[in-house]
Amino acid sequence: MADRDTDEPDIRKGMPSVELSRQEFERRYRAHFADPAFRSLDRELDAIIAAAWDAYSHSRKAPVTRKAGPGFAYPDYEIAVDWLAAREAVLQAQRRHDDANENRRILLINGSSRSEHTCPGEMSKTWRLVKLAEPVFVEMGFVVDILDLSRLASEFGKQIHPCKACVSTSMPLCHWPCSCYPNYSLGQTDDWMNEIYPLWVAAHGIMIVAPVNWYHAPTALKSMIDRLVCADGGNPDPSSTHGKTVGEAKALELKGWPYPRHLAGRHFGIVVHGDSVGAETLRRSLSDWLTDMSLISAGRTAEADGYVGYMEPYASSHRALDEDKAFQQEVLNVARALGNAVRLSRAGKLENPAKGLVDPEPK
Numbered sequence: 001m002a003d004r005d006t007d008e009p010d011i012r013k014g015m016p017s018v019e020l021s022r023q024e025f026e027r028r029y030r031a032h033f034a035d036p037a038f039r040s041l042d043r044e045l046d047a048i049i050a051a052a053w054d055a056y057s058h059s060r061k062a063p064v065t066r067k068a069g070p071g072f073a074y075p076d077y078e079i080a081v082d083w084l085a086a087r088e089a090v091l092q093a094q095r096r097h098d099d100a101n102e103n104r105r106i107l108l109i110n111g112s113s114r115s116e117h118t119c120p121g122e123m124s125k126t127w128r129l130v131k132l133a134e135p136v137f138v139e140m141g142f143v144v145d146i147l148d149l150s151r152l153a154s155e156f157g158k159q160i161h162p163c164k165a166c167v168s169t170s171m172p173l174c175h176w177p178c179s180c181y182p183n184y185s186l187g188q189t190d191d192w193m194n195e196i197y198p199l200w201v202a203a204h205g206i207m208i209v210a211p212v213n214w215y216h217a218p219t220a221l222k223s224m225i226d227r228l229v230c231a232d233g234g235n236p237d238p239s240s241t242h243g244k245t246v247g248e249a250k251a252l253e254l255k256g257w258p259y260p261r262h263l264a265g266r267h268f269g270i271v272v273h274g275d276s277v278g279a280e281t282l283r284r285s286l287s288d289w290l291t292d293m294s295l296i297s298a299g300r301t302a303e304a305d306g307y308v309g310y311m312e313p314y315a316s317s318h319r320a321l322d323e324d325k326a327f328q329q330e331v332l333n334v335a336r337a338l339g340n341a342v343r344l345s346r347a348g349k350l351e352n353p354a355k356g357l358v359d360p361e362p363k
Contacts, residue, residue, distance in 0.1 A: 077239035086194040093198035107203035110148045111210030111221035117154040136335035149220035157190045163226035173249035176234030205342040207269040215278035233259035259362040264294035269302035269338035279305040298341035304330045
């Protein structure tokens with residue numbers, strides 16, 4: 001009979017190392033300079049690669065830091081200046097959000113990766129719907145911020161790096177805003193999220209317009225969704241865990257973590273469109289996600305899904321949108337319903353029915 005202690009796989013065994021050799025690191029680094037225009041700069045590249053290797057081999061994630069200062073659990077703890085700047089932008093956005101003298105703001109999100117600025121060389125129907133909704137908010141007196149996620153696919157130096165799921169280790173390890181990036185030693189820079197977080201914080205209403213891709217959110221939208229996990233219970237003080245010290249984070253959580261909802265109380269609207277399947281599935285998923293983060297739906301009319309050119313050729317889909325006046329009206333209704341919800345909330349005529357209630361299981 002087999003010995004279960006020796007024959008069963010060890011599912012707690014660590015993952016294989018991903019540390020690169022000097023040779024492999026250089027091969028990957030040089031791949032960024034494949035254009036023959038760089039051939040005359042080989043000597044300069046050698047020096048740059050040597051410096052980059054030194055940063056990588058010594059794991060200099062955040063090469064420029066300063067003391068956290070007053071207001072942090074450990075004021076003398078060294079924190080990346082990038083994170084401190086991101087935190088200040090979030091705090092400024094929160095002040096704008098809370099200022100009764102400021103105009104109410106709507107964040108209007110284009111969730112499609114497609115645009116005419118790169119292949120396929122044609123604007124998305126999603127973008128057209130975003131621009132259809134925008135004048136509604138302007139006419140209602142809102143300041144409109146458009147977050148065009150298609151820029152990830154068409155613009156140099158725009159990235160949303162993947163969520164590393166720190167929260168699955170311990171909630172306090174997930175910092176608000178995210179402290180995982182930039183990671184200079186791994187070349188994980190140009191992360192857009194530090195500009196995106198303040199847009200969400202400043203907004204009183206958020207409207208997401210998105211196509212459905214294989215029953216799910218498009219890549220750009222899903223990347224942002226994953227990286228917003230820190231807004232849902234994230235730790236605003238990295239010094240309290242001395243960065244990413246797992247033991248300290250777990251100890252904090254086990255003492256009782258409050259799971260602060262950093263975007264709670266904002267209203268939302270959703271438009272999801274497809275051409276064959278999955279629109280309702282994605283619309284429900286987005287609504288559930290936003291509701292779980294304690295945002296508030298602006299109502300049934302503010303959540304729309306439908307099909308443009310159902311089962312018709314892709315090549316004629318823009319014409320199908322031109323002809324689908326009913327779906328265009330649904331989009332306009334989503335915008336009006338969201339705008340009305342924000343207006344009524346500001347006037348004190350639309351209270352959150354859950355206000356003051358304590359969630360017994362806040363995770």
